Amino acid sequence: MRGGLTLDEVVARAVSGQSDRAVRVVVGGAVTGVGVSLSAIMTARILNGFSSSLGLLFGGVFPLALAVVVAVAGLLIWRCRLTAEQSGHVGFWWAVGTVVATATGFALVLFEASSSVEAIYSTVIVAGNGASGGLGGLIVGWYDARRLRVATGRERERQRLADEREKLALVNRIVRHDIGNDLQIIAGAADVLERHVDPDGEDALERLQRTASEAIDLTERLRTFVTALEDEADLRPVAVQQIVRTQVDNLRERYPGATVSLEQPVPDAAVQADELLATVLHNLLSNAVTHNDSDDPHVIVTVEAGAETVGIRVEDDGPGIPEAERETLFERGELGPGSDGSGIGLYIVDMLVDRYGGSITVADSDAGGAAFEVELLRVESTARTAAASAQKEIADPPT
Known part of the structure; x- marks a missing residue:
């Protein structure tokens, strides 16, 4: 949306000022709490019994397994070294998946009730949808957190390179403008002295001229090096x-x-x-x-x-x-x-x-x-x- 905030910006604002550990505890605690609650609901439903083995498998055991996985995933969030923003992304997608899937389950139960169909598996439908939706949201959130981590790493590297280039450009200016100008003066003075030096000093003057020329050439190489990096x-x-x-x-x-x-x-x-x-x-x-x-x-x-x-x-x-x-x-x-x-x-x-x-x-x-x-x-x-x-x-x- 034009002028709107991106998901990254929304999450960044939501966790602003919070420590990484605090956000992990909140998100992990919420995920684990919901997972344990759904596990308890499904366990109670299993204890009430099912009319068939297939009903027990797909209406009890399978949803219970999903709920347990969600609860364990919440514990893993506590232990993972996620940043506050990464944990926020995981929590966001988990919440979206859970709410959407649970709402879909409720809608299905209400539809069955309005159609005079006996909703004998209403608990299974709602709880199972909530567990599967939450698990799907966690998977999406985990990959989104990885995407954010890669993007953050690239941005830090880009900033580091920008800082290094700025420092290098500063050194280049100092060498070329300050040291380079002084070297040009030395080289010019040495050329003037060439007409006034006696034979005993010719070797020393030649070394001076050669050294000044090499130093000037080095400053030009530095300019080329910095130009190639900057541009x-x-x-x-x-x-x-x-x-x-x-x-x-x-x-x-x-x-x-x-x-x-x-x-x-x-x-x-x-x-x-x-x-x-x-x-x-x-x-x-x-x-x-x-x-x-x-x-x-x-x-x-x-x-x-x-x-x-x-x-x-x-x-x-x-x-x-x-x-x-x-x-x-x-x-x-x-x-x-x-x-x-x-x-x-x-x-x-x-x-x-x-x-x-x-x-x-x-x-x-x-x-x-x-x-x-x-x-x-x-x-x-x-x-x-x-x-x-x-x-x-x-x-x-x-x-």
């Missing part, structure tokens, strides 16, 4: 060719001593991703150089487009990655061989690739090092789709 995936067609070429050019500028080869031609294909795809390539390309112990690191980038997927392969001639370390390589905080980084670079890569519905694996490179293979879902680019639609309309204009 819902807004995937769209992303052109692989442009991103790969840009990241390869950037790597050549950052590491002029490295040899970076981009296998041609690079397919003009689009994949399902977002703007953070560049971060995936940035991390893989940077790792291929920084974890390479060669004086002249070689990096080979290959892009292959299939009918449904696009594969990006980044391989190097470094020390490679042992087979035993590959299974845990993409876990958070896991450092690669010889790495002195933060251990979140490959974790972010794996998280983003999974966000795109793709996969990433590591294998041995033909060049002797490691080869990271990223496979992403291929989609039609927005421009290509629009052009195809326009061409179709020209060829087959609407009537």
Whole structure:
């Protein structure tokens, strides 16, 4: 009903301020009390006797068994670790089942009386209906309580994740705005000092510049990590060719001593991703150089487009990655061989690739090092789709 309260809200208000145990005692006591009363009624009816064995079985023993089960269920409610709201739901459905079934029994007895039919089993009908209806209500209530428990658990988990994201966002703001700004000032000052430092201080200045650059890069990784956690995936067609070429050019500028080869031609294909795809390539390309112990690191980038997927392969001639370390390589905080980084670079890569519905694996490179293979879902680019639609309309204009 529009503007009305849901059952969950009604029950929550009814048990508001009550302890879990108090509500369990009330509900369990009511169920047990009614079950015992119905058992006593049916026992008395059995002692009065039945005209046949079938009458005794279905009119006495069976309803009595139902009443006993209801009484025992009430005792179990006392002992179960139900919350106040869960107990309230069980009690509500039990009451509904009992009242409806008992009312139906009374209606049937009154109908028989008005029809001049001798209601010899009126007690059996009313009490039996009450027991069966109550038991049915308990079953419904139990499943409803389980549903409420699952929903409550999900809501608590959602709230916990929201709190964690809020804390992470706060840390991100502090690191990027406060620490990040200070690092930019340090890096800028170090660049200015480069023209005024004598040869004896060049090594120290180079270490300062490298450390500042790595720290700035770490703050950017944190931004990417938080963005991936906070934002819902807004995937769209992303052109692989442009991103790969840009990241390869950037790597050549950052590491002029490295040899970076981009296998041609690079397919003009689009994949399902977002703007953070560049971060995936940035991390893989940077790792291929920084974890390479060669004086002249070689990096080979290959892009292959299939009918449904696009594969990006980044391989190097470094020390490679042992087979035993590959299974845990993409876990958070896991450092690669010889790495002195933060251990979140490959974790972010794996998280983003999974966000795109793709996969990433590591294998041995033909060049002797490691080869990271990223496979992403291929989609039609927005421009290509629009052009195809326009061409179709020209060829087959609407009537």
